[in-house]
Amino acid sequence: MSIESNSHSSQSRSQQPASEDKWQPDEFESITSTSQLPNGLTAQQVNSAIASVQSQQNTSALQQARSTFADDSSTELQVTSRALLITLFAIILTVVGIVLNQPIVGIVGTVATLLLSVIILLPWLRVTVTELLTPQQRALIIAFLGITVSIAALVKFVPGTINWDVSGTLADWFGALGQILIAIIAVYVAWRQYVISKDLTIQQNLLTIQQNNITQQQTIDTYFQGISDLVLDEEGLLEDWPQERLLAEGRTASILSSVDSVGKAKILRFLSRSKLLTPLQRDAHLGRAILDGSGGYAIDLVAGVRVIDLGVMLAGANLSNTDLRWTDLSEANLVRANLNNCDLVKANLCRTILYEANLSGADINATKLFYGSLERASPRSRLHPPNYRTGERTGAVVEKANFTNVKRMSPANRHYCCNWCGEESRKTIPGGCEGIENKLGR
Structure with missing residues (x-):
């Protein structure tokens, strides 16, 4: 019976899921104490493995695991703090060497301070450069830096191959060439300003002409209406009494002197088709134009009177x-x-x-x-x-x-x-x- 119970208890233990004891923080503490993870295993992979077995029963164990990784980060911060203390000590050592005028102490402190400062700033500098500059920009900066250093090295290490008198002459020529290029650029800028100003003037002139055309057309329309009111009565007959003819001629003379050729042609066509320029036969007593019996006015070339002469x-x-x-x-x-x-x-x-x-x-x-x-x-x-x-x-x-x-x-x-x-x-x-x-x- 005892054997059977033991076997049953062992089977039941094998079928049970992993207990919470399996995820106790003791094991993580041992890992933290060694400050190492299994080869090839990263924190992200560990989090993925933990998430895959997450359940209601081991939530507290996962929280303990996360606190363990936080402890690992705090360990890195402690290392950084020690580096800061060492750097501060090196700075003090450098200052002491400067104050006491001890070259050896000052040099040791300076070298230590420089190395530690570079080590501390290097990760931040790497992240900053990565965020601010694209790979292409970083490559261009390095290339220009390399060209500058190469030119400086050529000037330094190949002095026998350079004729400095010729270099001075070339420098003068390049200076003169630069002044010529500046003058050319100035002329180009002035020319572009002239072109832009000319285009703006042309556009302004076009707008002015368009506005003048609109104003002229409105003036002509007003003239047409005024002449129509002068020569037509309520019955639709020409009532061109002498005073009305004089007013019509005065208006016509005034507007013909103030419009362009197109405006003059419009006025002449209006007056001509309205029979206002044609010598019309008139009643000797009333002065009214006489109808020709076919829907128009009778024309008298010899004794006819024009509405507008x-x-x-x-x-x-x-x-x-x-x-x-x-x-x-x-x-x-x-x-x-x-x-x-x-x-x-x-x-x-x-x-x-x-x-x-x-x-x-x-x-x-x-x-x-x-x-x-x-x-x-x-x-x-x-x-x-x-x-x-x-x-x-x-x-x-x-x-x-x-x-x-x-x-x-x-x-x-x-x-x-x-x-x-x-x-x-x-x-x-x-x-x-x-x-x-x-x-x-x-």
Whole structure:
């Protein structure tokens, strides 16, 4: 019975899990006393092994194990403290050697102090360098340090191979070269500042032009509305009494002098398509424009009255590169006006003064320069009225006008211009004027 009980008790002990006695701190104390762990076993591996067998029954044993590792850390701190005491003693020894003027004592203390200080600072310095500098940066620093030391060693140990006079001359040359490079850099910086300033100025000018265009368009819109209010009554008829015509002409003259070529073209197209530049037939008593019976106003070229008479408003005006198609500019004074590359398709230029005007590159397809027949057509006259039936004195004054590279000039217009533009302008007419009489005589 005793044997059976013993065997049963031994079996039960073998089947039981490891008891708490197995994790008593005595064994860890023995390890701590030796200050060694099994070969290849680190603290992290020990913690992993302990965590793998952690349970409710051995929690207290794990806490004791952790306290044991804390004791091991405190052991390392005690060693560091002893090193600090030794270093302090070495410092005192050095100071004593300096005070007592004992070279041997001072040298021993200095060497000991330096070695111990380096040993203490080395771990901290290693961690700090690792945290602050990447491996690439550390390699670059070491490489530059090596280059510097190598150059210093070459200068020190190879004095016979260096001609110091030549080195001095080279140094002067390098100094001059450095000054030249500094001057070049200064010029480059100044040039970049100029470029940036120029770009900013261009952008500012573009913004100013855009703002001016917006302001000009608003001014033109206000002018359109004002003219419309002047010439239209509640029934939609032209009520252009003399005072209203004067106000309309005054507004037009004022705005034409304050807008650019595009703005002038917009105003002229508005006035022309609104029949405000056309001589209209009027009632002799009421002054109202007379309807032509087909949905428009009757035109009277001889005795008609214009709502707005342009007169000399466009003399010397710049209308280049603008759209003046279907515009009625008859009897307008365009002396020395710039109509370069202007679109004058089907524009009415009868009795228009184009003296010394620039029509180079203009499109004058179907442009009307005279009434009546080509054989009897002639420029306007200040002394005699026009004859719209025969064409006498109904044509434009084209003397000394520039017709270089005009586009789509009809044969009739070319013939008329050759007759009345003079010898100077005949040379600029496309196709030439050979065989065409110069009726101007000069």
